[in-house]
Amino acid sequence: MTLPQTSREMLAIAGGTPVRPTLLPYGRQSIEQEDIDTVVAVLRSDWITTGPKIQEFEEAFASEVQARYAISFSSGTAALHAAAAVSGLENGDEAIVAPLTFCASANCVLYAGARPVFADVCPDSLNLDPDAAARRCTSRTRAIIAVDYAGHPADIGALRPLAESHGALLIEDACHALGATFQKKRVGGLAHMTVFSFHPVKHITTGEGGMVTTNDAELAAKLRVFRSHGIASDARMRQASGAHFYDMVSLGYNYRLTDISCALGLSQLRRLGTNVQRRREVAEIYRRAFAAMPAVTAPIVRDDVEPAWHLYPIRLKLDRLNGSRDDVFAALRAENIGVNVHYLPVHLHSYYRQNLGTGPGDMPVAEQAYRELISLPMFHGITDRDIADVVQAVGKVVAYYAR
Ligand SMILES: *Cc1c(COP(=O)(O)O)cnc(C)c1O
Numbered sequence: 001m002t003l004p005q006t007s008r009e010m011l012a013i014a015g016g017t018p019v020r021p022t023l024l025p026y027g028r029q030s031i032e033q034e035d036i037d038t039v040v041a042v043l044r045s046d047w048i049t050t051g052p053k054i055q056e057f058e059e060a061f062a063s064e065v066q067a068r069y070a071i072s073f074s075s076g077t078a079a080l081h082a083a084a085a086v087s088g089l090e091n092g093d094e095a096i097v098a099p100l101t102f103c104a105s106a107n108c109v110l111y112a113g114a115r116p117v118f119a120d121v122c123p124d125s126l127n128l129d130p131d132a133a134a135r136r137c138t139s140r141t142r143a144i145i146a147v148d149y150a151g152h153p154a155d156i157g158a159l160r161p162l163a164e165s166h167g168a169l170l171i172e173d174a175c176h177a178l179g180a181t182f183q184k185k186r187v188g189g190l191a192h193m194t195v196f197s198f199h200p201v202k203h204i205t206t207g208e209g210g211m212v213t214t215n216d217a218e219l220a221a222k223l224r225v226f227r228s229h230g231i232a233s234d235a236r237m238r239q240a241s242g243a244h245f246y247d248m249v250s251l252g253y254n255y256r257l258t259d260i261s262c263a264l265g266l267s268q269l270r271r272l273g274t275n276v277q278r279r280r281e282v283a284e285i286y287r288r289a290f291a292a293m294p295a296v297t298a299p300i301v302r303d304d305v306e307p308a309w310h311l312y313p314i315r316l317k318l319d320r321l322n323g324s325r326d327d328v329f330a331a332l333r334a335e336n337i338g339v340n341v342h343y344l345p346v347h348l349h350s351y352y353r354q355n356l357g358t359g360p361g362d363m364p365v366a367e368q369a370y371r372e373l374i375s376l377p378m379f380h381g382i383t384d385r386d387i388a389d390v391v392q393a394v395g396k397v398v399a400y401y402a403r
Contacts, residue, residue: 065188
């Protein structure tokens with residue numbers, strides 16, 4: 001201990017009293033009575049899967065994000081797989097991928113038999129850097145997969161023309177960005193295909209679930225066939241027409257979302273606006289609080305976007321601290337603040353190192369960010385009291401480690 005004890009509170013990790021008596025999670029769903037009622041009604045109906053709720057949810061979702069088509073999937077990962085497959089990626093092809101993301105954003109390229117090629121992120125938004133992506137494009141590039149990190153839309157204005165100039169498609173992994181806008185337009189109809197997830201920590205949930213939105217009728221048709229074994233008609237259509245015949249026209253999967261899940265999604269979708277609004281309020285409270293803490297950098301927001309705030313990742317100014325990110329992380333957990341780290345860059349996972357030959361030093365901006373990032377609790381059901389606890393705990397811990 002080099003500084004006088006008086007300026008520092010005893011941390012919970014060292015035996016002091018934690019800021020909260022119980023753990024505040026970093027994210028969680030909210031389920032209301034109307035959600036339960038809608039799901040129960042489907043359970044009592046004739047169709048619990050491949051029934052009418054699927055189309056209802058897809059149409060409501062498409063209209064919500066201002067896209068022409070929405071195709072539902074059993075998870076965000078299945079939706080990414082479908083998007084990668086229908087973009088035409090095959091053996092020998094390449095897709096440019098942002099490294100600071102959940103591994104599924106890159107895995108979908110491998111599912112399609114193609115090669116993920118990582119390109120570094122911008123130092124401010126931590127989204128795929130269009131210049132870095134341009135440098136990694138080759139004649140084999142068929143797709144660019146951009147991630148809206150934390151809910152801040154990627155630079156679609158630069159990335160879409162870049163993809164098109166290479167005859168490739170832009171796939172926007174918007175699993176963090178449902179409700180976000182880019183240049184006043186909703187994320188969902190901006191890239192060639194946009195992918196969403198309905199995992200419980202996301203903006204709305206169906207338990208597990210995902211969606212691809214597109215304005216392209218041909219891609220929409222391919223996505224529907226891919227979702228159901230590569231078969232060109234579904235069971236309900238066959239029942240309605242009285243026909244038994246079906247034809248498998250391509251290799252597909254069973255990636256369907258159930259009517260039970262779609263009913264939950266429909267009900268949740270009605271609260272998307274208020275969920276995102278609350279997340280923006282939370283981000284604003286955090287931003288003001290952290291402006292007063294010199295060792296903490298709040299996430300930036302570029303001028304032309306409104307983020308949807310799936311995550312609230314702060315960055316530590318390590319040159320102002322005597323501890324590492326992991327020290328601060330462990331201390332915050334001990335204070336019962338459910339912090340997290342998003343993400344270990346994908347190219348540093350063992351599988352990628354061993355099979356694609358990637359490694360440390362490949363993506364310096366993403367790797368530096370990784371050493372500094374801590375995600376604070378961010379969900380629409382968080383209370384003002386919870387937020388105050390987070391701010392107090394971060395203040396307490398960074399004051400303790402301050403140089
Ligand atoms: C959540 C998430 C996914 C995967 O979604 P699942 O529904 O969990 O399969 C993919 N990419 C990103 C960036 C995500 O956050």
